[in-house]
Amino acid sequence: MPILTRRNLLKASAIAGAYGVGLGIAGKFAGKAAAAEPLTLKTAKIEANLTDGGTTRSVLTYGNAGMPPVVRMKKGEPFAARLINGIDDPTTIHWHGIRLPNNMDGVPFLTQPYVYTGDHFDYAFTPPDAGTxxxxxxxNTLEQMGHGMTGVIVVENPKDPAFDSEVVLNLRDWRLGGDGQFIAQFRPRDAAKSGTYGTVRTANWQQEPQYDAPSGGLVRLRIAITDVTRIYSFRMDGAEATVIAIDGNPVPQRFPLDLLQLGPGQRLELAVRIPDSEGAIVKLEDIKGTNPKVLATLRA
Ligand SMILES: [Cu+2]
Structure with missing residues (x-):
């Protein structure tokens, strides 16, 4: 794999920028159809490998290749997606955190009708803000989200500074038994405490995944907590990390990540300075008491 240097990235984004301009002009003259080729998001019930306990059945997702895809949009450019419902339950898509017309907000009976099995719904909007x-x-969110239907959106800003690489993490729990199959999503007695936690914790549907990052490089780490219960206390071990955005908003003043608490639905963007020495490991951890839980690692 070619090493991503700042210069290569700049070159690549210059080319992408040129294409972007070209497409923009084409879109202007070709009308709405060419402006935004709709992305297909088809809901599906699949089997997935989430634990060593065995293949998990009745996992719900968008697409059929495991985790729901990271959906990429561009700030200020039209986005379109067709939701096709391939599961037995009515559904919609809510684009969490994006400012958009009310009829695109995906809340059944308030902003749109249910999308029943086999039916579809077309979403189209222009995201006004960049971010995660x-x-x-x-x-039926406890069931549908609890079984997997949570995906990350990246709204890119063409004017953003170039990073050496980017890693996107979708953090979530799963309520699975020892055999890898779903157990009850909710225990009433937990309602009096801090909620019903998952039994298996994942980043991008994997336990403690590792991603390669360029030694000495600056990585943009985009984190979304798509879990329904867990509150995280983030810490970075082995590298300096700077908080650059929370919940899709750039922070007024960047600050070093020491210990930051974020809850379900929240997002965090970090600039991580990867160590110079090849093979060095950087750990993203969740601290509870004095116990670190490794969520994912980056390897220089
Ligand atoms: Cu939401």
Missing amino acids: FWYHPHC
Whole structure:
């Protein structure tokens, strides 16, 4: 794999920028159809490998290749997606955190009708803000989100400074038994405490995944908590990390990540300075008491 240097990235984004301009002009003259080729998001019930306990059945997702895809949009450019419902339950898509017309907000009976099995719904809007967001249904949410239907959205800003690489993390729990199958999503007695936690914790549907990052490089780490219960206390071990955005909003003043608490639905963007020495490991951790839980690692 070619090493991503700042110069290569700048070159690449210059090319992408040129294409962007070209497409923009084409879109202007070709009308609405060419402006935004709709992305297809088809809901599906699949099997997935989430634990060593065995393949988990009745996992719900968008697409059929495991985790819901990271949906990329561009600030100020039209986005369109067709939701096709391939599961047995009515559903919608809510674009969490994105400012958009009310009839695109994906809340059944308030902003749109249910999308029943086999039916579809076309979403189209122009995201006005760049940042990290996420999407999920607003129907039978404990079941649909609990079984997997939570995906990350990245709204890119063409004017953003170039990073050496980018890693996107979708953090969530799963309520699975020892055999890898779903157990009850909710225990009433937990309502009197801090909620019903998952039994298996994942980043991008994997336990403690590792991603390669360029030594000495600056990585943009986009984190979305798509879990329904867990509050995280983030810490970075082995590298300096700077908080650059929370919940899709750039922070007024950047600050070093020491210990930052964020809850379900929240997003965090970090600039991580990867160590110079090849093979060095950087750990993203969740601290509870004095116990660190490794969520994901970056390897220089
Ligand atoms: Cu939401």
